[in-house]
Amino acid sequence: MTRPRSRLAIGALGVIAAMALAGCATPGPDAESADTAASEDHHEGDTRIAVTYDGGVLVLDGETLETIDGVELDGFLRVNGAGDHDGHVFVTAEDGFHVLDTGLASDAVEFTGEVFPAVAAGHAVPHAGRTALFDDGTGEVRVFDTDAVGTGAEPEVDTIASEAAHHGVALELSDGTVLATIGTSEERTGVRHLAADGSELARNEQCPSVHGEGALKGEVVMFGCEDGVLLFADGAFTKIEAPDEFGRTGNAYVTDTSAIAFGDYKTDPDQEGYLLTKLARIDTTDRTMSIVDLPEGTEYTWRGVGRDGHGHVVVLGADGSLSLLDESGALVDAWDVIDPWESPTEWQQPHPGLHVVGDIAYVTEPAKDRILAVDLHSGEVSAEATLDVVPNEFVVVGAAGH
Numbered sequence: 001m002t003r004p005r006s007r008l009a010i011g012a013l014g015v016i017a018a019m020a021l022a023g024c025a026t027p028g029p030d031a032e033s034a035d036t037a038a039s040e041d042h043h044e045g046d047t048r049i050a051v052t053y054d055g056g057v058l059v060l061d062g063e064t065l066e067t068i069d070g071v072e073l074d075g076f077l078r079v080n081g082a083g084d085h086d087g088h089v090f091v092t093a094e095d096g097f098h099v100l101d102t103g104l105a106s107d108a109v110e111f112t113g114e115v116f117p118a119v120a121a122g123h124a125v126p127h128a129g130r131t132a133l134f135d136d137g138t139g140e141v142r143v144f145d146t147d148a149v150g151t152g153a154e155p156e157v158d159t160i161a162s163e164a165a166h167h168g169v170a171l172e173l174s175d176g177t178v179l180a181t182i183g184t185s186e187e188r189t190g191v192r193h194l195a196a197d198g199s200e201l202a203r204n205e206q207c208p209s210v211h212g213e214g215a216l217k218g219e220v221v222m223f224g225c226e227d228g229v230l231l232f233a234d235g236a237f238t239k240i241e242a243p244d245e246f247g248r249t250g251n252a253y254v255t256d257t258s259a260i261a262f263g264d265y266k267t268d269p270d271q272e273g274y275l276l277t278k279l280a281r282i283d284t285t286d287r288t289m290s291i292v293d294l295p296e297g298t299e300y301t302w303r304g305v306g307r308d309g310h311g312h313v314v315v316l317g318a319d320g321s322l323s324l325l326d327e328s329g330a331l332v333d334a335w336d337v338i339d340p341w342e343s344p345t346e347w348q349q350p351h352p353g354l355h356v357v358g359d360i361a362y363v364t365e366p367a368k369d370r371i372l373a374v375d376l377h378s379g380e381v382s383a384e385a386t387l388d389v390v391p392n393e394f395v396v397v398g399a400a401g402h
Contacts, residue, residue, distance in 0.1 A: 139162030260327045308356050
């Protein structure tokens with residue numbers, strides 16, 4: 001039986017906590033002026049980059065790649081853009097989702113003190129002005145207004161219970177209904193469509209090992225399965241089978257201006273390492289899937305694929321190359337940008353990553369403690385920086401990057 005959604009203020013949930021975390025921020029040269037009121041002179045192109053390392057997060061200027069400031073936090077950290085207009089970031093740690101102000105509007109890089117506790121913090125998905133946080137340890141989903149993050153107010157939070165705890169994901173659609181995965185600690189099987197009151201409208205359990213999500217043009221939503229993908233559009237689910245008996249897609253690379261989605265694609269369930277050589281191409285209008293073979297010698301991990309401002313696909317290869325493909329999957333151009341590298345033995349280990357914002361590809365090179373900005377028109381490096389830490393995961397946020 002579906003449990004109804006409940007609505008509580010964050011304070012009632014005990015989420016506004018750990019104000020002392022703000023004291024963990026590494027002091028910068030402008031620490032005093034950073035305490036002043038929020039600056040209003042940031043413009044449309046302003047971006048910040050939040051980079052995790054063993055022991056904290058660095059915040060970089062998105063144009064120059066200079067380090068602005070940093071915060072300290074123990075444990076393995078992950079980062080997700082909060083999706084708001086002021087450049088906040090969710091830093092996922094052992095105790096939950098910490099809200100980090102990157103200083104885009106406030107000029108202060110610091111934890112805000114807001115912590116959404118979680119037994120096992122998982123996916124954070126902003127969409128259509130609402131953000132959904134998934135707790136893998138309980139299966140609970142918390143949904144709230146995206147722009148309420150970091151304001152100091154206590155936004156109302158809708159809570160949704162899963163049928164069982166699992167590694168899952170959820171997002172709220174523009175009509176207020178919610179898509180949430182179905183699973184247990186042993187297996188994941190599909191997705192539910194829930195009304196605003198929590199009642200179930202539809203479900204599809206033909207998506208084994210469901211993982212990863214992406215919202216495309218027309219608010220078509222894609223989920224990856226180990227035998228294809230599952231689409232949701234206009235209130236109905238559609239399963240698209242992979243051309244191989246085992247054809248796993250676990251990550252979606254999409255844009256809300258295109259009906260074409262791409263996903264990572266794995267055909268060997270016993271494969272060791274994380275390097276892949278094919279992409280899944282999904283036409284959500286025709287409801288078809290085809291497989292794109294990457295140029296010879298090009299292998300990637302899930303961290304190494306993005307979409308540019310024209311819908312092109314950008315792939316960071318283990319040979320050190322950056323490949324640009326059009327929406328058909330055809331190679332447009334390629335450039336050597338970093339040294340060749342090998343697959344990590346564990347997915348959490350630092351290895352090169354990619355984020356694309358407009359016509360700029362941001363690339364990390366942990367072996368050299370380096371980050372680059374590459375112009376996708378020319379392949380030229382427009383900025384680079386050597387960091388004082390080994391970069392692991394990163395995210396780009398701001399007016400052009402959230």
